[in-house]
Amino acid sequence: MSSHVTPKKTYFAVFGTLMALTALTVAAATVDLGGLNTVVALAIAGCKAGVVIWFFMEVRHARPMTRLTVAAGILWLVIMLILLSSDYISRGWLGRSQGW
Template identity: 45%
Template sequence: MNQHGEPSHHVDSVRTYVGVLIALLIATIVTALVATLDLGPFNIIVALGIACVKMMLVVLFFMHVRYSTLLTRLVMIGGLMWLAILLLLSFVDFGTRGWIGVPGK
């Protein structure tokens, strides 16, 4: 906050932005390489994990949430929590479908 109570507009150095960009590019390459490996049930976990890290980098640095007010951060966290609800409860289905066998198979 500045002295007028308005959120301050923090400007990161070019070095930081380039660093984040390189991290995003590396994560993309890793995603592509991991897709060629068969990790069994971890395929999707690894892919989503890398995607989440990339998303956080964009949100924190490019979208400046790192320097935003508590309320803005709360909005972000709320969005992430709702995404977590969607994924978690969907996986309750997808993760347990095989627990009861199909009759005749």
């Protein structure tokens, strides 16, 4: 059963981590990293989302079936984004009209 009561201290530490990562993402955005700016921003946002899912949403105490559902939700999003971007990236490869 998932009625595991987490110490308050843990939640405060999670909040502190999220605040630090928010400061980091703003700081990183002010530095010109070329094409890497977006990658860094998404990596930090991904870390923050992971921390929220793992600690605040208590997936760390969830049953395997629930964890599988969480992973499947993220996996389907990744499949959608990969198929979509592979379409747009490869459109010009055959030398036909690109549309836009």
